[in-house]
Amino acid sequence: MILPEIRFDALSAGFAVIATERAKRPTDYRSAQDEGQELPETDPKCPFCPGNEHETPPEVWAKRQDGAADSPGWTVRVVPNKFPALVARPQDAGEDEAWRVPPFPESLEGSLYWQGPGVGRHEVVVESPAHNGSLGSYSLEQMKDVLDAIKRRLTSIYESKDVAYVQIFKNSGKIAGASLTHPHFQIIGLPVMPSVVVSEGQRLKDYESKTRRCLVCDLLEREAEKDVRVVAKSDRFLVISPFASRYSYETLIVPTEHISGLSEMSDAMTIDLAGVIVQLFGAYEAMFSSLPYNMVFHGLPSEVKTKRGWPCHAHIHVYPRLNTAAGLELGSGTYINPTPPELATREFIAAMES
Numbered sequence: 001m002i003l004p005e006i007r008f009d010a011l012s013a014g015f016a017v018i019a020t021e022r023a024k025r026p027t028d029y030r031s032a033q034d035e036g037q038e039l040p041e042t043d044p045k046c047p048f049c050p051g052n053e054h055e056t057p058p059e060v061w062a063k064r065q066d067g068a069a070d071s072p073g074w075t076v077r078v079v080p081n082k083f084p085a086l087v088a089r090p091q092d093a094g095e096d097e098a099w100r101v102p103p104f105p106e107s108l109e110g111s112l113y114w115q116g117p118g119v120g121r122h123e124v125v126v127e128s129p130a131h132n133g134s135l136g137s138y139s140l141e142q143m144k145d146v147l148d149a150i151k152r153r154l155t156s157i158y159e160s161k162d163v164a165y166v167q168i169f170k171n172s173g174k175i176a177g178a179s180l181t182h183p184h185f186q187i188i189g190l191p192v193m194p195s196v197v198v199s200e201g202q203r204l205k206d207y208e209s210k211t212r213r214c215l216v217c218d219l220l221e222r223e224a225e226k227d228v229r230v231v232a233k234s235d236r237f238l239v240i241s242p243f244a245s246r247y248s249y250e251t252l253i254v255p256t257e258h259i260s261g262l263s264e265m266s267d268a269m270t271i272d273l274a275g276v277i278v279q280l281f282g283a284y285e286a287m288f289s290s291l292p293y294n295m296v297f298h299g300l301p302s303e304v305k306t307k308r309g310w311p312c313h314a315h316i317h318v319y320p321r322l323n324t325a326a327g328l329e330l331g332s333g334t335y336i337n338p339t340p341p342e343l344a345t346r347e348f349i350a351a352m353e354s
């Protein structure tokens with residue numbers, strides 16, 4: 001295997017992972033899901049379906065009713081990605097230079113060609129044995145088990161000294177970047193702090209230093225007051241259509257209690273979040289026969305937050321991919337969204353009530 005490389009782009013302050021192995025990954029998308037066709041409950045060719053456990057690397061965690069590791073009987077299963085974007089340092093690599101991520105240069109000139117080995121983690125959380133499962137169709141218990149698996153792996157991956165930030169995300173649909181239809185989340189442990197997280201962290205820090213308040217807490221308070229973009233609320237979470245939604249039907253799921261990372265969620269909070277996700281995606285699934293989307297978790301564990309000096313209020317972005325990021329979006333970071341978020345909110349509420 002060729003070790004991936006992570007490179008810094010001095011112009012945009014973003015990173016790129018150059019990972020040639022990723023080109024070899026299989027896909028089962030012809031356009032089945034994108035055309036809204038019904039998926040079977042099991043697909044004998046799918047590496048994530050029960051009975052095909054030998055087609056993935058050995059599981060790192062599973063919730064099981066019965067059966068031995070790497071055999072059927074699980075309800076949620078976590079495996080390393082077979083075609084990882086970032087790879088775990090082998091146990092025998094020790095202090096081998098090839099695996100050392102160089103410190104980020106202090107000088108700007110030094111950052112022009114910063115690069116390091118693509119060391120980190122890349123895991124897949126298979127959400128359900130059902131090939132045709134979806135976030136809107138799960139029982140509360142199933143969704144909670146998925147969130148618990150994510151929380152567990154998040155905590156464990158942050159313990160690795162090669163990992164600076166853990167990104168949890170879900171790609172659903174070919175346009176949204178999924179290569180396999182079987183529902184799954186992905187967890188990537190990055191050796192660097194990515195620019196989107198840096199930017200959010202600095203916004204929160206600036207806001208706090210001027211107002212002594214949390215930007216996200218303030219936003220939640222205003223949205224609850226105005227009540228024109230509140231899609232759903234539970235005891236512990238609020239779902240809103242962001243004021244400047246970049247994508248049609250974009251939503252933001254936020255805990256009303258100020259917590260900085262998902263790993264800080266109590267059991268009660270996790271159950272509540274499971275209910276909110278199932279309710280929200282039930283609405284998405286009622287409104288669209290097939291919806292490509294990305295789901296992105298943002299949060300920082302307390303140690304990382306303290307080390308960076310950033311405040312953080314955990315949240316989850318849902319980006320439906322009905323409109324495509326094109327030239328204006330790439331060039332200027334300005335998105336054209338044909339759906340007013342206030343209208344999207346009313347449609348979500350109607351879908352939840354029917």
Ligand SMILES: [Zn+2]
Pocket residue numbers: 042043046047048049130131182
């Ligand atoms: Zn499957």
Ligand SMILES: [Zn+2]
Pocket residue numbers: 214215216217218257258259312313
């Ligand atoms: Zn807050």
Ligand SMILES: [Zn+2]
Pocket residue numbers: 200298315317
């Ligand atoms: Zn965010």
